[in-house]
Every structure is written in C-alpha cells, then in structure tokens.
Amino acid sequence: xxxxxxxxxxxxxxxxxxxxxxxxxxxxxxxxxxxxxxxxxxxxxxxxxxxxxxxxxxxxxxxxxxxxxxxxxxxxxxxxxxxxxxxxxxxxxxxxxxxxxxxxxxxxxxxxxxxxxxxxxxxxxxxxxxxxxxxxxxxxxxxxxxxxxxxxxxxxxxxxxxxxxxxxxxxxxxxxxxxxxxxxxxxxxxxxxxxxxxxxxxxxxxxxxxxxxxxxxxxxxxxxxxxxxxxxxxxxxxxxxxxxxxxxxxxxxxxxxxxxxxxxxxxxxxxxxxxxxxxxxxxxxxxxxx
Amino acid sequence: xxxxxxxxxxxxxxxxxxxxxxxxxxxxxxxxxxxxxxxxxxxxxxxxxxxxxxxxxxxxxxxxxxxxxxxxxxxxxxxxxxxxxxxxxxxxxxxxxxxxxxxxxxxxxxxxxxxxxxxxxxxxxxxxxxxxxxxxxxxxxxxxxxxxxxxxxxxxxxxxxxxxxxxxxxxxxxxxxxxxxxxxxxxxxxxxxxxxxxxxxxxxxxxxxxxxxxxxxxxxxxxxxxxxxxxxxxxxxxxxxxxxxxxxxxxxx
Numbered sequence: 001x002x003x004x005x006x007x008x009x010x011x012x013x014x015x016x017x018x019x020x021x022x023x024x025x026x027x028x029x030x031x032x033x034x035x036x037x038x039x040x041x042x043x044x045x046x047x048x049x050x051x052x053x054x055x056x057x058x059x060x061x062x063x064x065x066x067x068x069x070x071x072x073x074x075x076x077x078x079x080x081x082x083x084x085x086x087x088x089x090x091x092x093x094x095x096x097x098x099x100x101x102x103x104x105x106x107x108x109x110x111x112x113x114x115x116x117x118x119x120x121x122x123x124x125x126x127x128x129x130x131x132x133x134x135x136x137x138x139x140x141x142x143x144x145x146x147x148x149x150x151x152x153x154x155x156x157x158x159x160x161x162x163x164x165x166x167x168x169x170x171x172x173x174x175x176x177x178x179x180x181x182x183x184x185x186x187x188x189x190x191x192x193x194x195x196x197x198x199x200x201x202x203x204x205x206x207x208x209x210x211x212x213x214x215x216x217x218x219x220x221x222x223x224x225x226x227x228x229x230x231x232x233x234x235x236x237x238x239x240x241x242x243x244x245x246x247x248x249x250x251x252x253x254x255x256x257x258x259x260x261x262x263x264x265x266x267x268x269x270x271x272x273x274x275x276x277x278x279x280x281x282x283x284x285x286x287x288x289x290x
Numbered sequence: 291x292x293x294x295x296x297x298x299x300x301x302x303x304x305x306x307x308x309x310x311x312x313x314x315x316x317x318x319x320x321x322x323x324x325x326x327x328x329x330x331x332x333x334x335x336x337x338x339x340x341x342x343x344x345x346x347x348x349x350x351x352x353x354x355x356x357x358x359x360x361x362x363x364x365x366x367x368x369x370x371x372x373x374x375x376x377x378x379x380x381x382x383x384x385x386x387x388x389x390x391x392x393x394x395x396x397x398x399x400x401x402x403x404x405x406x407x408x409x410x411x412x413x414x415x416x417x418x419x420x421x422x423x424x425x426x427x428x429x430x431x432x433x434x435x436x437x438x439x440x441x442x443x444x445x446x447x448x449x450x451x452x453x454x455x456x457x458x459x460x461x462x463x464x465x466x467x468x469x470x471x472x473x474x475x476x477x478x479x480x481x482x483x484x485x486x487x488x489x490x491x492x493x494x495x496x497x498x499x500x501x502x503x504x505x506x507x508x509x510x511x512x513x514x515x516x517x518x519x520x521x522x523x524x525x526x527x528x529x530x531x532x533x534x535x536x537x538x539x540x541x542x543x
Binding site for chain 2: 011012014015194195197198199200201202203204205206208287290
C-alpha cells in the first residue's frame with residue numbers, strides 16, 4: 001500500500017521516542033502555510049480583477065470635450081446613431097463636478113467653472129473609430145476620443161506584474177518550506193543517529209527507517225499547514241468584510257469557486273511537498289552510511 | 291527456552307575440518323580508517339559453519355574492527371570477505387540488511403535504545419524482520435525470563451544496572467536464532483554466575499547450529515569452553531604459527 005507507512009504500529013511509533021508536534025517544524029510550516037494562503041488569495045484576486053477589468057475596457061472608449069457640458073446631449077445623440085457603437089454612457093455634469101470637488105473643493109460648484117463633457121461608449125469589433133471621432137469633432141471641434149485600454153493599460157500591467165509576483169512568492173515560500181523540512185529531517189536524523197545505527201545493525205532497511213521519519217514529518221506538516229491555512233482563511237474572510245464567501249476581497253476583487261478549491265488544496269499540496277522532500281532527504285542521508 | 295538452549299559445550303565437529311562449509315571466509319583482508327595506518331592486515335581465515343571461536347588479543351589489536359567486518363558494519367579496504375557463501379565486501383548496501391538479520395551482535399557498550407523498554411529492545415530484530423505483535427510477545431517474554439529479566443520487561447535501559455543492560459543486549463542478539471552470533475566482551479559486566487549462564491546460552495545456540503564468535507580477554511571463559519577454537523590477533527594481524535586457524539581442527543572438547 002502506497003500510504004501504508006502512514007499507519008505505523010505503536011511499537012514503530014515508540015522507536016523515535018517522541019510523538020509528533022514537537023520541535024519547530026509544525027510552527028514553521030504553519031507560518032509558511034498562512035503566508036502562502038494570503039499571498040495566493042491576493043494573487044488569485046488580482047488575476048480575477050485584472051481579467052474582468054481587461055474584458056470591461058477592451059471595447060470601451062471615451063469622448064471628452066473641454067468646457068463642453070453644453071454639448072453633452074448632442075454628443076450623446078450622435079454617438080447613439082453612429083454605426084458600430086453598441087452602448088453609450090454619458091457622465092452627468094453633476095458627477096463631473098463631484099469628481100472635481102475632490103481637487104477644487106466648493107469652487108467645483110461655481111457656474112463659471114468650465115466643466116468638460118465626458119461620454120463613455122462601447123464599440124463593436126471592427127467599428128471605424130476614426131469615423132466616430134470625425135463625427136464628434138463636427139459637433140465639437142475640441143472633442144478628443146481615447147480608448148480606455150490606453151489609459152488603464154499601465155494599471156493593468158502593474159496588476160499583472162503583482163499577480164505574477166504573488167505566484168512567485170508562493171513558489172518561493174514553498175521552496176523555503178521544503179528547505180525548512182530538509183533541515184528538520186536532518187536534525188531528526190542527527191538526534192536519532194544512534195537508533196538508526198542500531199536499527200541498521202540488526203537489518204533494518206533504509207525504507208523501514210525512512211518510513212518512521214516520513215510519517216512524523218508528514219503529520220507535523222499536515223497539522224502545521226492546515227492550522228496555518230485556517231488562520232489565513234480567517235484573515236481572508238475578515239478582509240472580505242463579512243460579505244458572502246465568494247464575495248469581495250479587497251477593492252472589489254473576487255475569488256471564484258475554482259480559486260477557493262485551489263486555496264483549499266494548498267495546505268495538502270504543501271504537506272505532500274514536505275513529505276516528499278523529507279523522504280528524499282532522509283534516504284539520501286541514510287545512504288551515506290553502510 | 292531453557293531446555294532447548296542448555297548445552298554442555300560447543301557443537302561437536304567430527305571429520306575433516308576442510309570439508310565443513312564455511313560461514314565466513316576472509317581472503318587477504320585489510321582495513322584502515324580514513325588515511326590512517328591499517329588496523330587489520332592480511333587476514334586469511336575461515337569460520338566453519340556451527341563453529342565456536344574465541345577472538346583474543348591485547349587492547350588495540352583489532353578485535354572490535356574484525357568483529358565489525360563480520361557483522362557488516364564496515365567494509366574492508368582491501369581483500370575479500372564471503373559471508374553465508376556470498377561475496378559481500380563490495381556488495382551494494384541495499385543487499386546487506388537480509389544478511390545482517392542472520393547475524394546477532396552483542397556490543398561491548400550494549401547499544402540499547404535508551405527510550406525503549408527492555409521488551410521493545412529485545413523485540414527489535416523480530417519487528418525489523420516483519421514479525422507481528424502476536425509473534426513477538428511470546429519469544430520476547432521467554433527470552434527475558436531466560437536472562438532473568440522477566441520482571442524488568444518494561445524498564446528502560448537507564449534504569450537497569452550494567453549487568454542487566456548486558457543481558458538485554460544478549461537477549462536482543464539471540465532472539466531470532468541468528469546463524470552467526472558475534473559478541474564483544476559479553477561477560478565484561480556480569481557476575482560469575484551470569485557469565486556461566488551466558489556461556490551455556492552461547493554453547494546451546496552453537497549446538498543448534500549457530501556459529502559463535504566471542505571477543506574476550508576472559509581466560510576463564512575460554513578455558514571453560516574446551517571445544518572452541520582460538521583466533522588471536524596482534525597488531526592487526528593473525529597470530530597463526532601453527533596454521534591451524536586457516537584449517538581449524540575438529541572440536542577438542
């Protein structure tokens with residue numbers, strides 16, 4: 001049985017002279033698991049946000065007319081009748097003034113303030129954007145047409161970079177966890193060197209000895225990673241501010257059900273990695289002796 | 291166990307010694323640790339199956355090193371060693387455990403696992419060989435009773451006296467009826483009565499077919515075992531003026 005080593009007899013458990021959960025390994029794994037959980041959730045949320053933002057602005061354009069509040073209605077009508085335009089969304093003057101108020105304060109309410117006109121619209125694939133721009137400039141020569149993706153592009157690139165940075169950090173933390181497990185395994189081998197020598201002397205195989213250590217480290221790693229992941233989940237829920245589990249994370253970022261499955265699998269993946277690494281480290285060290 | 295293992299002397303061996311199968315054969319064996327001088331050199335001898343041998347020599351003569359070669363804790367740096375009919379000096383290490391299970395070893399420093407009870411220490415070879423707990427219980431209790439430690443089964447080595455620890459070590463070495471029993475100063479920490487009982491155990495095992503090699507300074511032990519052969523080491527080499535060690539004579543008992 002491939003996982004038979006997990007179910008050691010009482011006698012085998014006594015051989016290492018101590019139960020699981022002693023020493024720093026479960027704690028180290030728990031801290032790593034907690035960090036991995038938070039960073040992975042952030043990375044996944046960023047990926048989702050970047051994806052939905054990218055889809056939302058792909059075909060979205062804006063027409064801006066400096067000091068053109070009086071042209072808002074005409075521009076809106078012209079856009080609605082323009083070929084290739086699938087949706088028009090004028091930004092009301094009141095909303096523009098509200099936005100300006102952040103910088104100008106009460107002066108934003110002044111009737112003398114030259115408030116620009118802003119109309120967002122969605123274009124169908126293949127729409128002649130140049131013709132639409134010319135049509136707008138016929139109404140207001142100062143009208144400027146811009147694609148949202150040009151404006152939001154740098155932000156999207158930053159989000160993508162952060163997303164990959166998060167996944168890179170998850171990998172780095174996994175490697176650090178593996179390194180911690182290797183050190184723990186070597187420490188355990190040093191502690192039990194005498195027992196190992198005696199066991200080898202009476203005919204124990206490397207695999208029999210490896211199973212003893214592998215089992216202990218597997219249990220330590222599983223408990224540590226589950227505890228860390230549980231703490232991480234609590235933090236993620238707190239950040240979600242009490243909304244539904246598949247709810248908002250930070251700033252409207254969302255975790256899809258598949259993301260939750262990935263997050264749920266992370267502690268088990270971390271435990272499996274720790275166990276595999278421990279097994280290799282123990283076997284390699286045992287092979288140094290006759 | 292008592293009846294089965296009691297015996298008056300080593301296994302009587304009749305006939306031509308050369309015809310007896312060898313359990314161990316050393317051919318020009320040398321051993322050095324690291325870059326130091328050779329601690330064993332030019333060892334040429336064979337141990338007959340079911341033989342009883344005493345290994346003697348002054349401290350530092352190489353007795354423990356020779357025993358290490360015998361119980362496969364060390365490889366020779368030169369020469370060849372055949373054990374149980376197999377060439378093992380350069381055998382892959384993965385192939386050694388089954389051979390080690392056929393060897394019982396009584397270490398000079400007992401080598402008991404401190405955090406295990408006397409019972410668990412004695413049970414180790416059986417468990418390593420894959421015996422179930424039901425198969426372990428009876429023989430281990432019987433063996434502990436034989437070495438006089440029936441009531442100390444759950445005691446851990448640090449709570450046992452030196453003599454008691456040695457008896458646990460001996461019980462562990464013989465629990466699985468090894469084909470080759472190697473003992474390094476087995477009577478060093480026991481009283482005369484216990485030494486006599488141990489010798490009886492060894493000779494009884496020998497009569498059942500176990501080859502016994504005992505490293506000792508105890509002249510009394512040697513003289514109490516008239517049928518045994520003597521291997522004498524000096525400065526890492528065999529003292530063999532008569533050549534009888536290459537072809538040990540029949541039992542002299």
